[in-house]
Amino acid sequence: MTDSALRELADDPSSRKRFFKMLGGAGAVSAFSLALAACGDDDKPAATPAAAAASDTAKSNASDLEILNYALTLEYLEAEFYDGVIASGLVKDPKVVSIAKKFGASEQEHVDALTATIKKLGGKPVAKPRTNFGPTLDKGLKAVLEAAADVENLGAAAYLGQAGRIKNKEVLAAALAIHSVEARHAAALNILVGRGFGSGNGGLKGALPDGAFGKPMDMKSVLAAVQPFLA
Amino acid sequence: MAQSRPVAPELAAIKVHGMTRESFLLRSTLAGAAAYGTLSATGLITKALAASAGGDVDILNYALTLEYLETEFYVQAAKQVKGLSGYERRLTRELRDNEAEHVDALVATIKQLGGKPVAQPMFDFGGAFGNRTTYLKTANTLEDTGVSAYNGAAPMIASAEVLGAAGAIVQVEARHAAMIRLVRNRPPAPSAFDKASEMDAVLAAVKPFIAA
Numbered sequence: 001m002t003d004s005a006l007r008e009l010a011d012d013p014s015s016r017k018r019f020f021k022m023l024g025g026a027g028a029v030s031a032f033s034l035a036l037a038a039c040g041d042d043d044k045p046a047a048t049p050a051a052a053a054a055s056d057t058a059k060s061n062a063s064d065l066e067i068l069n070y071a072l073t074l075e076y077l078e079a080e081f082y083d084g085v086i087a088s089g090l091v092k093d094p095k096v097v098s099i100a101k102k103f104g105a106s107e108q109e110h111v112d113a114l115t116a117t118i119k120k121l122g123g124k125p126v127a128k129p130r131t132n133f134g135p136t137l138d139k140g141l142k143a144v145l146e147a148a149a150d151v152e153n154l155g156a157a158a159y160l161g162q163a164g165r166i167k168n169k170e171v172l173a174a175a176l177a178i179h180s181v182e183a184r185h186a187a188a189l190n191i192l193v194g195r196g197f198g199s200g201n202g203g204l205k206g207a208l209p210d211g212a213f214g215k216p217m218d219m220k221s222v223l224a225a226v227q228p229f230l231a
Numbered sequence: 232m233a234q235s236r237p238v239a240p241e242l243a244a245i246k247v248h249g250m251t252r253e254s255f256l257l258r259s260t261l262a263g264a265a266a267y268g269t270l271s272a273t274g275l276i277t278k279a280l281a282a283s284a285g286g287d288v289d290i291l292n293y294a295l296t297l298e299y300l301e302t303e304f305y306v307q308a309a310k311q312v313k314g315l316s317g318y319e320r321r322l323t324r325e326l327r328d329n330e331a332e333h334v335d336a337l338v339a340t341i342k343q344l345g346g347k348p349v350a351q352p353m354f355d356f357g358g359a360f361g362n363r364t365t366y367l368k369t370a371n372t373l374e375d376t377g378v379s380a381y382n383g384a385a386p387m388i389a390s391a392e393v394l395g396a397a398g399a400i401v402q403v404e405a406r407h408a409a410m411i412r413l414v415r416n417r418p419p420a421p422s423a424f425d426k427a428s429e430m431d432a433v434l435a436a437v438k439p440f441i442a443a
Contacts, residue, residue: 015422015423015424015425015426016423016424018424018426018427019423019424022427099418099419102418102420103420105423106420106422106423109423109424110423113423113424156402160395160398160399160402163385163394163395163398164391164392164394164395164398165391169386169387170386172385172386173382173385173386173427174424176381176382176385176386176398176401176425176427177382177424177425177426177427178423178424178425179398179401179402179405180378180381180382180401180402180404180405180425181405181420181422181423181424181425183401183402183403183405183406183409184405184406184408184409184419184420184425185409185419185420186406186409187405187406187407187409187410187419188409188410188412188413188419188420191409191410191413192413197325207406207409207410208325208329208403208406211329211332212328212329212330212332212333212336212400212403213332213336213396213399213400213402213403214398214399214400214402214403214406215399216395216398216399
């Protein structure tokens, strides 16, 4: 790879800054604190319109936090997977090694960013899930890269499935910034494992598995699909 | 539906009909200033914009302009570029066909929302098809720009369904970008977080391709 390509491959701190800029400053956190203070008991009817609005805000926040923690689980999984792939020593091609390292580093950035976002919004980030990639790694290089390609397609579908449900526009902007990167990863890995376009064949296979339009997947379906990788 | 009119001389050359730049800019400002929960709360103007299908039509017409550009780019590339491998020719046709589907979907959606789709502008890609290298470099720029355009505009979409459509399209643009980058032997996903661009920046980037 050329020098400039290597430089591109290296960490891109400006994209991290961009991510956090999207989440605004202290405004988001203080608004949430106000909402909490005004909310009181969710079951009682709101005493005032302001309290009702605050209660809605708190509910939206809880919903967004659920989505963010779901995303965090998937990102943990992906980061762990790439770590496992590199550690296994199965990948010999230097081009593929550098891609796996780069993608793994990006997934870790996603983990860090989502964790920080959840905390910023007053939520509790989920713990790192216990993963079980052993059986996949045991199947050898081809199976491992195919699994990676499948998981990235799943990640893209997962984010797309949640986009319409996210209430906070800043959180949405942040999710979209990750969604398109997962799509890049998915396309690249599917090409690298020799799956070609796969257009319209459906499923999780191919650089363009659903043709011209990405297909969303709901939370339940995604979590079921990743279940084999969780210990 | 508000009529478009040039609000700055440098945009006068860009014939994009049916888009209200003011409404787009106002929404950008609102989105940028949004503290948590603002978009669901008080301001009448905010609510009106959020509820207005007109705003979503504006955004879709902006997207449509870009999709017209990408489609025409690949249509011409498929005919003109020499020296591509068999895979690269297949990829060019696939990208062309995807972008054409995006055009059709956006036109249909705009009409469904009661809006008027912008007319296809005249494009001039200059020497982009002169050889494989310039073609691929231009394709890379267009796809990356498309991703940043959708990511920048999508948070301002009011309807969850329209947002879903935009998301389905941007996902494919991102896939395209990665595929072209691989062909160029460039990192397919150089950043952990993709850029979100403002309309001004995107239109400035594509302006060279829009014939006066």
